[in-house]
Amino acid sequence: MSGERPQGRERRTPATWIRVAADKVPPKWVTVSAVALFLAGTAAFGGLADAPAAAEKPLTPLEPGDAHDTGELKVTLDRAVLIDTLDGSGTYPLDDGSERVLAVLATIENPGNEALDTLSFATDQIAVTGMPTERPDGRALEVSTARLDDATISPVIQPGFSVEIALTWPVPRDLWRADDELHLTISDLTWFEPTFLGDGPGFWTEPAVPAAEIDLVVEDVGAGVETEDAQ
Amino acid sequence: MSPAPRVGSLAQWAAGLGLVALAWGVIAVTPGDDFADQPFVTQARIDEPAEGRNLRITVLDARRADHVSDERGWSADGTWVLVSFEAEALSSEKDSTLSRALLRIGDRAYTVSDRPSVGADARTHLAVGVPKLLTAAFEILDEDADAQATLELGFAKYDARLDSEIRLALDLAELDVDDTAEIPDGRWAE
Numbered sequence: 295m296s297g298e299r300p301q302g303r304e305r306r307t308p309a310t311w312i313r314v315a316a317d318k319v320p321p322k323w324v325t326v327s328a329v330a331l332f333l334a335g336t337a338a339f340g341g342l343a344d345a346p347a348a349a350e351k352p353l354t355p356l357e358p359g360d361a362h363d364t365g366e367l368k369v370t371l372d373r374a375v376l377i378d379t380l381d382g383s384g385t386y387p388l389d390d391g392s393e394r395v396l397a398v399l400a401t402i403e404n405p406g407n408e409a410l411d412t413l414s415f416a417t418d419q420i421a422v423t424g425m426p427t428e429r430p431d432g433r434a435l436e437v438s439t440a441r442l443d444d445a446t447i448s449p450v451i452q453p454g455f456s457v458e459i460a461l462t463w464p465v466p467r468d469l470w471r472a473d474d475e476l477h478l479t480i481s482d483l484t485w486f487e488p489t490f491l492g493d494g495p496g497f498w499t500e501p502a503v504p505a506a507e508i509d510l511v512v513e514d515v516g517a518g519v520e521t522e523d524a525q
Numbered sequence: 526m527s528p529a530p531r532v533g534s535l536a537q538w539a540a541g542l543g544l545v546a547l548a549w550g551v552i553a554v555t556p557g558d559d560f561a562d563q564p565f566v567t568q569a570r571i572d573e574p575a576e577g578r579n580l581r582i583t584v585l586d587a588r589r590a591d592h593v594s595d596e597r598g599w600s601a602d603g604t605w606v607l608v609s610f611e612a613e614a615l616s617s618e619k620d621s622t623l624s625r626a627l628l629r630i631g632d633r634a635y636t637v638s639d640r641p642s643v644g645a646d647a648r649t650h651l652a653v654g655v656p657k658l659l660t661a662a663f664e665i666l667d668e669d670a671d672a673q674a675t676l677e678l679g680f681a682k683y684d685a686r687l688d689s690e691i692r693l694a695l696d697l698a699e700l701d702v703d704d705t706a707e708i709p710d711g712r713w714a715e
Contacts, residue, residue: 453633
């Protein structure tokens with residue numbers, strides 16, 4: 295458009311005048327004023343409607359031992375246990391005695407075709423109501439996972455396998471006591487299949503939507519039980 | 526316009542049909558969308574070195590076992606496939622970790638088991654010019670014990686596209702089956 299400069303009489307015709315003017319308006323102005331005009335137009339009819347809020351799914355209540363199918367995996371929460379220390383769990387309470395270990399024993403089945411990372415599952419999809427976010431020494435309070443049979447830390451579950459896992463948190467000593475009810479929420483990930491940009495198979499991804507809840511009665515096993523140390 | 530001579534018209538028709546046929550041929554031989562970002566595959570054979578980008582693998586042995594142990598006292602029952610191989614980087618030690626070590630059986634992609642100790646782990650950092658002797662242990666479902674499998678080794682953990690990949694076809698039914706096998710720690714090859 296901006297190639298040759300119109301010369302002489304040509305410059306005065308209305309068509310060339312519009313072309314020269316259009317060359318001088320930055321494209322940004324054009325888009326911005328188009329959007330402004332569109333919004334002004336909708337405002338005349340009451341404005342744009344709000345985006346529909348995501349419908350809140352009611353949480354499925356679970357009993358201890360009930361399996362919950364997230365689509366990606368099947369998880370069964372069995373027991374909640376308080377213990378002073380639990381070797382091989384990946385959770386190390388502070389030495390000063392201000393913390394204990396909260397362990398939730400779970401069975402996770404991986405019906406899919408890819409190996410499944412238990413740590414990211416526990417981190418993103420299991421929430422304990424009332425769990426602090428920070429430890430007494432200022433570090434972030436994070437969950438650990440370990441296999442019950444050989445204490446592999448942060449294990450992956452191979453396709454088709456079902457594995458018993460201990461989910462453990464370092465918790466303040468008096469936050470929960472024996473016979474308290476521990477409330478947990480299980481969230482389901484969302485299946486995403488690239489259709490427009492990119493290709494390849496789909497995958498499970500955020501957002502994690504709360505889908506089920508369960509109350510476990512806390513057992514206190516005191517100082518600790520003999521654990522089979524696999525190492 | 527004057528009417529075209531008849532011979533010319535025939536030639537035009539022939540040329541047109543020829544172009545249609547040619548277009549069909551071009552479409553028929555054009556690779557699919559995913560062709561452009563496939564991994565560069567090197568097919569390997571037992572005891573023969575296979576080279577990819579910055580990677581040389583020599584698979585020495587593949588066997589099955591019903592009970593495995595490692596050098597640190599861990600052991601487990603199950604259906605296990607053990608693949609021992611020599612691996613070295615060729616030009617660079619940056620990102621030269623065998624992050625991608627899969628055994629594909631049907632649609633299932635088993636990763637190297639994380640249960641044996643780290644010392645026996647195939648996902649080791651590789652050195653240039655000094656081969657390591659590694660063992661990849663895969664725990665698989667019993668129903669896959671006699672299946673056709675493909676071993677895939679490479680550096681890319683999440684996205685294997687556009688990098689090289691060493692593949693080895695394994696007929697699990699033909700492998701020797703041990704009652705018990707030890708997974709040795711990774712060490713320098715002799």
